[in-house]
Structures are given as C-alpha cells and as structure tokens.
Amino acid sequence: MAESLLSVQSLVKRFGAVQASNKFSLEVADGELHALIGPNGAGKTTVLNQLCGELIPDNGRIFFENRQITRMPVYQRARLGLSRSYQITSVFAHLTVGENFSLAIQAHEGHSFRFWKRAADDPVIRRGVVPAMARVGLEKRANTQAANLSHGEKRQLEVGMALAGHPKLLLLDEPYAGMGPGGTVELTQLIQRLKTEVTILLVEHDMEAVFRLADRITVLVYGQAIASGTPDEISTNPAVREAYLGDEVVERRVNGCSK
Amino acid sequence: MLLFIEQLLNGLQLGIMLFLMSAGLTLVFGIMQVINLAHGSFYMIGAYVGATVTARTGSFILGILAALPAAALAGMLVEILVLRRLYKKDHLDQVLATFGLIMFFNELTRIIWGRQPLFMDVPPWLAGSIELIPGIPYPSYRIAVIAVGIIVGVFLYLLFTRTRIGMQIRAGASNQEMAGALGVNIRLLYTLVFSLGTLLAGLAGVMAGPILAVEAGMGESILILTFVVIVIGGIGSIRGALLGALLVGLVDTLGRAFLPTLLRLFLSAAYADGVAASLASMSVYILMVAILVYRPHGLLPANG
Amino acid sequence: MNRKTLSITLGAGLFIALPVVAVMAGEPYLVTLFSRILIYALAAVSLDLMLGFGGMVSLGHAAFFGIGAYVVCILSFHGCEGTPILTWPFQLGGHQSGLVLWPAAVLLSGTAAAVIGALSLRTSGMHFIMITLAFSQMLYYFFVSLEAYGGDDGISLFSRNTFAGVDLTNDMQFYYLCLAALAAFLFFSYRLVHSRFGMVIRGCKENERRMKSLGFPTFRYRLVCFVIAGAGAGLAGALIANQTEYVSPGLMHWTRSGEILVMVLLGGMGTLFGPVLGATALLLMEEFLSIYTEHWMVYLGPFLILVVLFAKRGIYGLLAGENSNHG
CATH class of the missing domain: 3.40.50.300 (P-loop containing nucleotide triphosphate hydrolases)
Incomplete structure (x- = not known):
C-alpha cells in the first residue's frame, strides 16, 4: 500500500x-x-x-x-x-462564478495585500480561472451570479472551488x-x-x-x-x-x- | 477604612442599577438575537414618568407605581410596532432602527418636558442615613436601592428556576428552535420578555431619579455601561449580568475614589490627578478588554 | 451613458460648480455647509469600506474621526505656543503645516484602529458592535478627562493650518481642498475594492468560513481593512478640525458614530458614491428641518426606521437602478 x-x-x-x-x-x-x-x-x-x-x-x-x-x-x-467542500453549498452567492474561482485561485497564489491593481487583470489569476471552471464544466457560466445557478451547478462550483488550488487531499x-x-x-x-x-x-x-x-x-x-x-x-x-x-x-x- | 466601606457600598449600588438594566437587555440579546440600543430610552421614560407623578402627588411610591407600567407599556408597544419586524433582519438593521428609536424618544421627552433637567428629591422617609455597620452612616435611600435590587434579583431567580414561564424563557435563551418545537408561543414570550426588560429599566430609571438629573439623553450613558456589563458577563446570561454589573459598579466607583491617592504614591500630585482621572474614566473599559482577551464570550456565557 | 455614470457625472458636476453658484447667488454660507458635507462624506465612505464591503458593523467609527481632529488641534496648539508635546523619551514639538499634521492624523488614527481592531475582531456579530462602541466611548471619556486640552469643553484651533500653496482660511479654497481629498479617497477606494485585497474583504463579508477553508488568513485582511477605514476617518477628522476650528470630545461620541452609520445606510451600503449621497441628504435634512422645527429628530427617528424596514438599497440604489453594487 x-x-x-x-x-x-x-x-x-x-x-x-x-x-x-x-x-x-x-x-x-x-x-x-x-x-x-x-x-x-x-x-x-x-x-x-x-x-x-x-x-x-x-x-x-x-x-x-x-x-x-x-x-x-x-x-x-x-x-x-488540504481542501474542503461543504455539505451545505457554501459559495459566494453575490459574486459571479468567475469571481468565485478567482478568489479560490488567489488564495494559493501569493498574498493578497495588493491594494491597487485590479484582481480581474491579474495574469496569474486569469490564467487559472478558465481551466478551473472547465474542470467542473462551468466555463459557460463565468459571468453568472452564483446565486442564480441551479442546485447541481452550485455543487459543481462548490467542488470546483475546493479543487482550484490544486489540493493534495480533497475532503x-x-x-x-x-x-x-x-x-x-x-x-x-x-x-x-x-x-x-x-x-x-x-x-x-x-x-x-x-x-x-x-x-x-x-x-x-x-x-x-x-x-x-x-x-x-x-x-x-x-x-x-x-x-x-x-x-x-x-x-x-x-x-x-x-x- | 471608613471611606473604603462607603465607596464599596456606592459601587454596590451602581452595580445594582446596572444589573436592573442589563438583566432584561441580556435576555433580549440572547433570546431574540436583537441588538437593542433603545433600552436606555425606557430607563429615561421610567425616570420622567416617576419624577412627574412624584412631583404632582408628592408620593415617591406612587411615582414608582406609575413609572413601572409606563416603561413596560412603552416596551410592549415598541416590541409590537418595531422590534418584532427586526428579529429576522441583520444586526446592522437592528442598530439603525433602534438608533432611530433613541432619536425619537429623546426628542419626544424634550417636547413634553422641555430641555431643562428635572430634579427629584429623595422622599423624606428615606432622606436620613442609617448605620448599617456601627460608626459608618450611609444614606437610607441608597440602602433602599440596594435592597430593591436584591429583591429583584431573588424574584428573577425564582422566576427562572421555579416557574413554567421562566423555564420557557431560559429554554429560549439557549436554544430557540428547541423552545419553538416544545410548543412555546414564541411571539407572546418575546413580547413578555421584552416588556419585563423595559419594566426593569424603568425601575432603574425612577430609582436613579433622586440621585441623578432627569434629562433627555440620560439613558445613553448608562446604556453603554450596560453593554460593557453584558459583554463581560456573556450575552443571554442573567448570572453573567449580575457578576458583570457588580464588577463594573465596583471597578468604576473604587477607581474614581482611590486611583488618585494610589497614583500619588508614585507620581507628583498634579500629574497623578490627571493620570488618575483619565484612568478612572476608562477603568471599566480596560476591565472589559482584559476579560475579553481571556474569555471572548464573557465570563458566564449562556450556552456553555 | 447609463444611469449610473450619468448620476455620478451629474453629482460631480454639482459639487464642482456649487461654490461658484453659491457665491453668485449671494449665499456664501452654503460653501461652509457643503465643506462640512464633503468631510462627513469622506468619513462615511471610509466606514462603508469596512461596513458595506467588509461586513464589519462598527459602532465606534467616530473615535477615529475624533482622534484625527484632536491630533491636528493638539499639535498645532503646541506649534503656536512653541511648547513641546513630549520631553521624554524624545523631544517633540508642535507644528502648523497641514503637510505634516494631516499625515500625522492619518497615521495616529490608523494606529488606534490597529489596536482597537486587533482586539475587537476577535469577536463577531453583536459582540463586535458592542465592543467597538465601548472602545469609542472609552476614548471619548479619555478626551473628556484631558484637562490640559480643554476636557469636556474641547479646544480651539488658533487658526486653520497652512497647506502648501493653498489658503485654507479662504472658504472657497478650503472647499475645493475637501473636494479633492474626497475625490482622491473615492478613487483609492475604487481601486481598493476591485483589487485582490478588495476581493478578499468582500469574500469575508459573504462567507468568512469559506474564505478560511480556501486558505485566506482572514483576520489579517479584516484588520487591515479596519485600519484603512480608521485612517480614512482620521483624515476626515483632520479636515473637520480645520473647518470648525474647534474640537471637543463630542466629535467622537457614539451618537456621532451612529450618524455616520445612518449616512452610509441612507445613501446605499456597499457602494462608493452612496455614502456621499447619504451624507449630503442627512446633513441637508438636518439643516433645513431645523429651520422649521427644533424638534426635527422626532421626525428623523421614525423616518430612519422606515428606511431600514422598507428602503434598504438607499438613495444610490434608487438613482443608479438595479445591479449598481460595488460601484
């Protein structure tokens, strides 16, 4: 083993x-x-x-x-x-799907004490978002507010965010x-x-x-x-x-x- | 030594007042999860109604008997008209709406009673002083306040341990869903708890009348101290409120009385007085911070 | 041009044109009134950064406002007297120039915010509200007990500060300086809420637990947000000290914190221009209601309750239409 x-x-x-x-x-x-x-x-x-x-x-x-x-x-x-996805869907309902993913990626790409540059223009984050969305099949929903997703899509987003930082163990x-x-x-x-x-x-x-x-x-x-x-x-x-x-x-x- | 015991009693008396204020408020926080800034307004209402009735009738007892239902009734009205709509909203909404209530009540008292503060006299039969401990005369009125506080404390204890409604309130404080599932009429219970709280605040107000000036805005200074008491004691906990109230009452009173003398041992007189004045006025807040660092949820939290 | 840009452009134009119009109309007192509005707007925007975007309901924001004002007054008091503030551990004299005093006000109120924030942010919800409130009252009583600087009565500013080439004693120039300060802070805030940092604090507002499990040390970010908000209020305080040329503990009384909170809510929480509108609306309402009745608060209180119950989106929400968040 x-x-x-x-x-x-x-x-x-x-x-x-x-x-x-x-x-x-x-x-x-x-x-x-x-x-x-x-x-x-x-x-x-x-x-x-x-x-x-x-x-x-x-x-x-x-x-x-x-x-x-x-x-x-x-x-x-x-x-x-060590990454966790929650039983009760726990996504950022007021942000778009893309923003949800960029937060998840941001968490693992250096610190976030950056006050001036637009997060959306950050190449490191941008590069990661599309593949992360594609991984759980949400690439077409990038600009939808998370609150407006179907229940199944929310679960996909939930799992996708837990995966976005390329964890070694997924709970x-x-x-x-x-x-x-x-x-x-x-x-x-x-x-x-x-x-x-x-x-x-x-x-x-x-x-x-x-x-x-x-x-x-x-x-x-x-x-x-x-x-x-x-x-x-x-x-x-x-x-x-x-x-x-x-x-x-x-x-x-x-x-x-x-x- | 004499002075010390006297100040100790003064601290106790302030603590009792704070307990009357915080006992009701901590329940409102704990059971309904509502942050109510307007609690001081009921203290003010109690004081104004008490002062007016006492002045008209010449009887302090009648003043108290008028102040209590006035505060309770005002509380009931506020609960039904405003608070009830806030239970499901977030804390920010509650803060703003009850802030609006304060503005309303303060201004309303100015319209009714004018801008000049009212002064209440200590009733003649309580005007003297008693030697509780031989050689230490202490004003009867303040002793009466302490006695009333103890009676209320015992009453609350019996209410919460011996009666059905008290059990329901306690159940509500530690677990709302459970209480609802047990078939408690939550709506009525909330109204009752709220007006019980405002009744106690009204009692504190009318008793404070002869000690302090009765004026619009008098509720706010005691409100902040009440918050400190609740934070120290733990939200939703009556025992915590008692402990916190006594601590705050004693620390505040003793700090003001003895810090200057204490600091003069180390510092020059003028400098010591200045520092002592600053320290004394901040002492209860420093106490709160110290307790929070070790017990972020207060000394005796309700669900723990 | 959509409604949102239109409203903002129009508003900016009004603020720029106002002093000229006021003077031409023979109502120069409006310039003073609107300077005050701009300063309170700055304080309200700073509160909204942590309240509307960071989800931290503080009821002690006026403390930082007051600290900023006191720093300016105390330092310039010593500057005029030529006496030192400190002789130990190092010699520190006063000053007159806004270029020195205002950054000092920002720095000190930011430092106070760091200490208060570090202690308050250990808690959340109702506790946080009550603790921020208690801290601001503690500072209030501290300044009340400071006899050397007027205690309860407060302290007057000998004269307005000097500031580079600007003549602050000229109300018109002072107005435009306030406007510039507000505009700069708004621009800074705009960049902030869209930056990485801004994304993090917005995430914390919605779901702090998830932010932690994604790997964010949320406490640090919220604390920095608290400090930025406190520093912003400190700048507003420095300006108000110059505007009224007088500072008293009343500036940091908790009801002042309440008023700033009302401005944010009235204008629209979680938007950048909302607090500006809210400050304008509240102060104008005070000004004009008090002409008709001295008891205007008896109307304002219930009005506030109605806003909370029925018009949570605020004035900005009404003006800019749907989807106006985070503007």
Missing part, C-alpha cells in the same frame, strides 16, 4: 457529555478514494471539522504528509493542500446531499474523473455511490472507527452489519443487488 497522505491517530472530541470522537483513527493513502460512512449522528462531520481545522481535538494527533497539523489554523492547512462532505436523481449521474462521473487526479476523502450517506466509487471505506459508529477496508471487506464485516442492522441499503448492497 502507498504511504499515508493523511494519518489520524486516536482523535478525541467531547461536547459536554457527548463523546463525538472516541479514539478515532484513520489512514488515507496517497492516490486513493477513501470513504467515511456511518449512521446518522456517528460523528462524521465532527471528524471532518477536526481535519480541516474548524474544530481542535481534545486529544489525539493528525498528520498530513508526515507533518503534524493537529492545531494548525484552517487557512494554513488549506495552503498545505468532500456529502456531495450528493439534496441532489435530485438528475444530477447524481454527472456528479458520479465528475468524482470518478477527479479520482485520477487527487486523493479524496469522501463523507457520504448515499451507500450506492460510496460502494461504487471508494477504494477503501472506514465505518464510523459512535465516534469510533469500527472497521476499515475494501468495499468487499466492509460489506462482509459482521461488526458493520451489526451497526447497520435494519438499514436496508447496506442489506441490499451486502446481498449483492443494487437499485
């Missing part, structure tokens, strides 16, 4: 009496698509927030490229190449959430394409998508990783079946039939 790009060692996070992360460990290898699944309330988002730095763990350590980042602020992690937080059946096919194609370019940690509810896309899966229950392995290993793992007992999606998956 390739060397770990991200290594999480027994993360602990409490909110009052609730143990949201309970000695949670995770290894994401360079180049793989690793999925993190778990029933509702298992603490997936808490883990993600600790990885991207919006929450600081009470205990445990996080390494990214063998560098400890446990207490590093969000923006520094982003600069190291995708439930990209399928709130998607109608129409957009999911395109999204799956997009993620399949991205898989070849960047390491991905995918947090997702949609089991079908997870089992189709993931190289490896980690199952999170009550803040703890109860299993980690290939999709086949996971679907036959008794502890996972136990945790998902009654969840028919996994049942179906495990029994080898899909919708």
Whole structure:
C-alpha cells in the first residue's frame, strides 16, 4: 500500500457529555478514494471539522504528509493542500462564478495585500480561472451570479472551488446531499474523473455511490472507527452489519443487488 | 477604612442599577438575537414618568407605581410596532432602527418636558442615613436601592428556576428552535420578555431619579455601561449580568475614589490627578478588554 | 451613458460648480455647509469600506474621526505656543503645516484602529458592535478627562493650518481642498475594492468560513481593512478640525458614530458614491428641518426606521437602478 497522505491517530472530541470522537483513527493513502460512512449522528462531520481545522481535538494527533497539523489554523492547512467542500453549498452567492474561482485561485497564489491593481487583470489569476471552471464544466457560466445557478451547478462550483488550488487531499462532505436523481449521474462521473487526479476523502450517506466509487471505506459508529477496508471487506464485516442492522441499503448492497 | 466601606457600598449600588438594566437587555440579546440600543430610552421614560407623578402627588411610591407600567407599556408597544419586524433582519438593521428609536424618544421627552433637567428629591422617609455597620452612616435611600435590587434579583431567580414561564424563557435563551418545537408561543414570550426588560429599566430609571438629573439623553450613558456589563458577563446570561454589573459598579466607583491617592504614591500630585482621572474614566473599559482577551464570550456565557 | 455614470457625472458636476453658484447667488454660507458635507462624506465612505464591503458593523467609527481632529488641534496648539508635546523619551514639538499634521492624523488614527481592531475582531456579530462602541466611548471619556486640552469643553484651533500653496482660511479654497481629498479617497477606494485585497474583504463579508477553508488568513485582511477605514476617518477628522476650528470630545461620541452609520445606510451600503449621497441628504435634512422645527429628530427617528424596514438599497440604489453594487 502507498504511504499515508493523511494519518489520524486516536482523535478525541467531547461536547459536554457527548463523546463525538472516541479514539478515532484513520489512514488515507496517497492516490486513493477513501470513504467515511456511518449512521446518522456517528460523528462524521465532527471528524471532518477536526481535519480541516474548524474544530481542535481534545486529544489525539493528525498528520498530513508526515507533518503534524493537529492545531494548525484552517487557512494554513488549506495552503498545505488540504481542501474542503461543504455539505451545505457554501459559495459566494453575490459574486459571479468567475469571481468565485478567482478568489479560490488567489488564495494559493501569493498574498493578497495588493491594494491597487485590479484582481480581474491579474495574469496569474486569469490564467487559472478558465481551466478551473472547465474542470467542473462551468466555463459557460463565468459571468453568472452564483446565486442564480441551479442546485447541481452550485455543487459543481462548490467542488470546483475546493479543487482550484490544486489540493493534495480533497475532503468532500456529502456531495450528493439534496441532489435530485438528475444530477447524481454527472456528479458520479465528475468524482470518478477527479479520482485520477487527487486523493479524496469522501463523507457520504448515499451507500450506492460510496460502494461504487471508494477504494477503501472506514465505518464510523459512535465516534469510533469500527472497521476499515475494501468495499468487499466492509460489506462482509459482521461488526458493520451489526451497526447497520435494519438499514436496508447496506442489506441490499451486502446481498449483492443494487437499485 | 471608613471611606473604603462607603465607596464599596456606592459601587454596590451602581452595580445594582446596572444589573436592573442589563438583566432584561441580556435576555433580549440572547433570546431574540436583537441588538437593542433603545433600552436606555425606557430607563429615561421610567425616570420622567416617576419624577412627574412624584412631583404632582408628592408620593415617591406612587411615582414608582406609575413609572413601572409606563416603561413596560412603552416596551410592549415598541416590541409590537418595531422590534418584532427586526428579529429576522441583520444586526446592522437592528442598530439603525433602534438608533432611530433613541432619536425619537429623546426628542419626544424634550417636547413634553422641555430641555431643562428635572430634579427629584429623595422622599423624606428615606432622606436620613442609617448605620448599617456601627460608626459608618450611609444614606437610607441608597440602602433602599440596594435592597430593591436584591429583591429583584431573588424574584428573577425564582422566576427562572421555579416557574413554567421562566423555564420557557431560559429554554429560549439557549436554544430557540428547541423552545419553538416544545410548543412555546414564541411571539407572546418575546413580547413578555421584552416588556419585563423595559419594566426593569424603568425601575432603574425612577430609582436613579433622586440621585441623578432627569434629562433627555440620560439613558445613553448608562446604556453603554450596560453593554460593557453584558459583554463581560456573556450575552443571554442573567448570572453573567449580575457578576458583570457588580464588577463594573465596583471597578468604576473604587477607581474614581482611590486611583488618585494610589497614583500619588508614585507620581507628583498634579500629574497623578490627571493620570488618575483619565484612568478612572476608562477603568471599566480596560476591565472589559482584559476579560475579553481571556474569555471572548464573557465570563458566564449562556450556552456553555 | 447609463444611469449610473450619468448620476455620478451629474453629482460631480454639482459639487464642482456649487461654490461658484453659491457665491453668485449671494449665499456664501452654503460653501461652509457643503465643506462640512464633503468631510462627513469622506468619513462615511471610509466606514462603508469596512461596513458595506467588509461586513464589519462598527459602532465606534467616530473615535477615529475624533482622534484625527484632536491630533491636528493638539499639535498645532503646541506649534503656536512653541511648547513641546513630549520631553521624554524624545523631544517633540508642535507644528502648523497641514503637510505634516494631516499625515500625522492619518497615521495616529490608523494606529488606534490597529489596536482597537486587533482586539475587537476577535469577536463577531453583536459582540463586535458592542465592543467597538465601548472602545469609542472609552476614548471619548479619555478626551473628556484631558484637562490640559480643554476636557469636556474641547479646544480651539488658533487658526486653520497652512497647506502648501493653498489658503485654507479662504472658504472657497478650503472647499475645493475637501473636494479633492474626497475625490482622491473615492478613487483609492475604487481601486481598493476591485483589487485582490478588495476581493478578499468582500469574500469575508459573504462567507468568512469559506474564505478560511480556501486558505485566506482572514483576520489579517479584516484588520487591515479596519485600519484603512480608521485612517480614512482620521483624515476626515483632520479636515473637520480645520473647518470648525474647534474640537471637543463630542466629535467622537457614539451618537456621532451612529450618524455616520445612518449616512452610509441612507445613501446605499456597499457602494462608493452612496455614502456621499447619504451624507449630503442627512446633513441637508438636518439643516433645513431645523429651520422649521427644533424638534426635527422626532421626525428623523421614525423616518430612519422606515428606511431600514422598507428602503434598504438607499438613495444610490434608487438613482443608479438595479445591479449598481460595488460601484
């Protein structure tokens, strides 16, 4: 197996009496698509927030490229190449699609204490915007205000912005959430394409998508990783079946039939 | 020592006033998420109505009894006419609209009562002084203010821990959606909380009447101190408001009283007085900054 | 020419022609009034940089305005008296020239903004509003307690500063200097909001969390924006000290911050020319309403509430039509 790009060692996070992360460990290898699944309330988002730095763990350590980042602020992690897309679409609604992308690129191209020159005329930014838009198929929407995009397009923009800085690891937080059946096919194609370019940690509810896309899966229950392995290993793992007992999606998956 | 105890009581008395102001306001901030600059206006309304009724009837008690419903009623009206429309808007809108309210109320009092400040006398039966601690006479009126403050504090404590409505208010302060889901009539609750807050502000106003001059704009100076109290105590927290009010009251009073003497130990007299005056007037703000550096959300935040 | 450019050109033309017309019409006091309007417009534009573009609702902006004014007054007081301001740690004398005093005002109010901003920006939302308010009141009381410089009563400027070849005691020349200062600041702001830096602060206004996760150390950018806004207000303060030839703590009272905020909202938040319109409208309204009634505030207050509830886009929004943002 390739060397770990991200290594999480027994993360602990409490909110009052609730143990949201309970000695949670995770290894994401360079180049793989690793999925993190778990029933509702298992603490997936808490883990993600600790990885991207919006929450600081009470205990445990996080390494990214063998560098400890446990207490590093969000923006520094982003600069190291750890990029996140949000579950609830989190784009700059009042800016155009092009401006959204140029901000994302600007973040990784030197500092922004430049007060005089028009950002739109900055050659470094201009060079990056078009390919970044093309990557997620939004090049025709450059001058549209983000607020006026369709739901599917907003998701594309969301993912596209996370990709614009050429991250080494992409944290995708439930990209399928709130998607109608129409957009999911395109999204799956997009993620399949991205898989070849960047390491991905995918947090997702949609089991079908997870089992189709993931190289490896980690199952999170009550803040703890109860299993980690290939999709086949996971679907036959008794502890996972136990945790998902009654969840028919996994049942179906495990029994080898899909919708 | 004598002077020290006297100043301590003065600080306590200012703290109590600030507590009356901040207890209601911190709830409005915490529960409705509205920043209300006009809270001082209800303090002013309380003072004006109290002063007028006291002057006409000669009874301070009647003055208080008139001031409380006046402030509460004004609060209710403002909540229904203006504040209610601001709950869903951003803080900037709330700031501007309540700023407009201040302009309106200040000018309205000038129209009704004129530009000259009113002066209220301490009622005769509270005009003397009492030796609470042997050898230290202290004005009865100020002791009465402290006593009223303690009674209100106990009343609020019982209200919030023993009654259904109090529980609902507390639930609203820490989690609005939850309270809504529990079937609390949020609209009515908001109106009640708001007018409870303005009633307390009116009480503070009428009690301040005999100590300070009653004039248009009197609400603003205490409003800023109230904000400091709330920032120190933590938004939405009554216990925080109490702690913050006492801290601010004591620091402000003791700073003004003793900083000059203290600084004279190190500096020449004239220079020391100048520096002390500056420091004393800024002391509560310096306290606020110091607390914020360590606890950005206040000493006793409501949801923590 | 679209409505937006038309409105701006027309407005600029009016401001340029005004003193000449006023003098010809025999109303020279209008020149003084409009100098004041220009100065407040400058303060309002500086507030809008951080409020309308950066999303920071400060209720203490007048503090920087006041600091700028006090710096000019105190330095020129010592300049006239020939006494030093400081004897320790180094000797520092006063001065008379605007070329020295005004940059000093900008520098000092910017420094104050850096300190206040660094502390206030640790918080957000309601806390931020209350803390900026508390800081400005702290400075207000500080100047009230400064007996050496008049305390509560304030301090007079012996005479207006000198400024290169311009005769500031001439109201007409002073007006055009204010106009030039405003125009320069507007141009600077225009470049600023479209620069990389401007994009970052606009992004912070909309979604600071996302800005961080994109890799921006947002605190620094917001702080610099706060400092620029404070410095702009300091320049306006330096001008107002010269205009009224008198400075008092009242300049930095929190209700003044409120007024500047009202100007921004009235004119149109998040636009560059909106605050200019807002300052003009508010001050003219004050001026003319007070002719008819001394109690004009009793009308202005409810009017303000109505604007908040129903006309959030401000005057500039009405004039320039749709899509006039970030102009």
